[in-house]
Every structure is written in C-alpha cells, then in structure tokens.
C-alpha cells in the first residue's frame with residue numbers, strides 16, 4: 001500500500017474519463033473497503049471481522065437482548081479503534097468530489113464516521129453510525145464523538161441505549177433508503193468503492209443508477225457482482241486508485257472549467 005499509482009495507468013478510456021469529468025450529478029457508494037487502509041478491518045473474507053467474532057452474539061437484536069454487556073464491550077472497543085484511525089486518501093478524494101459535482105452524495109454502508117471526518121457533508125449512512133446511541137424504549141437518539149464510558153450506557157429515562165446501527169435481520173430506515181434511491185436514480189455517475197455488494201438494499205443502488213442511464217465505476221481490490229455490469233472496474237486499493245483517477249479528471253477540459261480549485265495532496 002502507499003504506492004503512487006500513475007494516473008495514466010488506470011484502465012479507463014478517454015471517453016469515460018470525459019463523461020465522468022463532465023457529469024453534473026454523481027454519488028459514491030462505499031463499503032468497508034474504503035476504510036481498510038485506515039486500519040479498520042472489513043467484514044467478510046480473510047482477516048474480516050466475522051471470521052473472528054460471532055455476528056449472532058454481537059450484531060443481532062437477539063444477541064443484544066441476551067447479553068447487552070458483551071455487545072456494548074465490543075462496540076466500545078470498535079469506537080476506540082475507529083477514533084484512533086484517520087481518514088485515508090480515498091475518503092479525502094470523495095470529500096473533494098463534492099466540490100466538483102453540482103449534485104453529490106456519499107451513500108455509505110460504514111458506521112465509522114470517516115467520510116464526515118474527511119470533510120464530506122452530504123452523507124447518507126445506510127447502516128447507521130457507531131457515534132449515535134438510541135434508547136431502546138423511546139427511540140431518543142444521542143450523538144457522541146467519544147467512546148462510551150459506562151456499560152451499558154443509559155438514556156435520561158433510565159432505559160438502556162443501544163448503538164444506532166442496523167443489525168442483521170433489521171430493516172434500514174425508510175427515509176434513508178428513499179434518500180439513497182433518489183440519489184442513485186439521479187446520478188449520472190456512481191462510484192462503487194470497497195464494497196462486496198452482497199448486502200441489500202445497498203447492493204441495489206448501483207443497479208438503480210445503471211437502469212436510469214448512469215455510469216457505474218467500480219473501485220475494489222477484487223471482482224464482485226458489480227464487476228459484471230459496471231462500465232469500468234478499477235482493481236486495486238481505493239487509497240491509490242481514487243487519487244490517480246481524480247488526478248486524471250483534472251487533466252480534462254470540462255473538469256478544469258468547473259473545478260478551477262486544485263487541491264494539494
């Protein structure tokens with residue numbers, strides 16, 4: 001990692017580069033892979049979280065009912081790890097994309113808050129956030145930027161708080177799904193970065209973009225289902241590919257017209 005990929009090395013036609021640079025609306029769907037280079041482990045595959053931990057105990061409503069103490073200890077640990085980690089170049093390029101496109105959203109499956117820390121403003125957190133706690137009784141949500149101290153944390157009403165994240169078997173919030181679907185349908189380009197794209201409804205978002213006539217550009221360390229229908233699949237580390245891609249955008253005329261500000265990484 002940390003290799004400086006040359007912009008010219010990207011397997012992307014000039015025509016696609018021009019269409020990506022000239023688009024008015026875009027979105028990025030991200031998964032655990034976008035934060036991998038920040039040192040936050042992904043879920044599936046070798047070294048993934050679910051290889052080491054039992055998701056039934058830690059990431060289901062049943063698991064929480066049976067042992068809230070254990071679940072909270074695990075989330076406290078993850079909060080501490082996420083706080084120690086920093087956004088990587090992929091998060092920063094995504095934050096800069098927001099300044100280029102007239103309409104832009106980050107649709108993330110991650111709960112780590114890294115996109116916001118890198119400077120993204122319009123972020124739809126499909127699976128919630130580890131930095132929000134929700135009362136199990138009245139649904140009151142509290143925001144925090146530090147790991148929980150008392151375990152389990154309690155609401156003002158005396159009931160227990162839970163992480164405001166979507167666990168296995170739970171539905172996503174309807175508002176969130178609607179906002180994400182709207183963004184996907186109106187995107188002329190969707191970048192799909194570091195997601196295995198097997199968890200629905202998130203995995204349906206690039207299909208919505210594709211069916212609405214938009215381009216789908218995948219960035220992943222390995223092929224996924226998205227690879228079969230993407231307009232381009234750039235294989236490699238997000239923290240190397242995205243900066244190279246963005247460098248190449250800067251060379252196009254349409255980009256320069258609309259993006260006179262040149263960031264300095």
Ligand SMILES: NC(=O)c1ccc[n+]([C@@H]2O[C@H](COP(=O)([O-])OP(=O)(O)OC[C@H]3O[C@@H](n4cnc5c(N)ncnc54)[C@H](O)[C@@H]3O)[C@@H](O)[C@H]2O)c1
Nearest residue numbers: 031032033036042043044059109166194195196221237238
């Ligand atoms: N509620 C829960 O606790 C829980 C449990 C499991 C999954 N989920 C949700 O399912 C979602 C879907 O999983 P996912 O796709 O985010 O994670 P994932 O672990 O399934 O996939 C990670 C993807 O990132 C790619 N990748 C790894 N390192 C990369 C890098 N440096 N650059 C580019 N790509 C890289 C991998 O090839 C893989 O395709 C999760 O984000 C999570 O929100 C939630």
Ligand SMILES: [Zn+2]
Nearest residue numbers: 135138155157
């Ligand atoms: Zn309460």
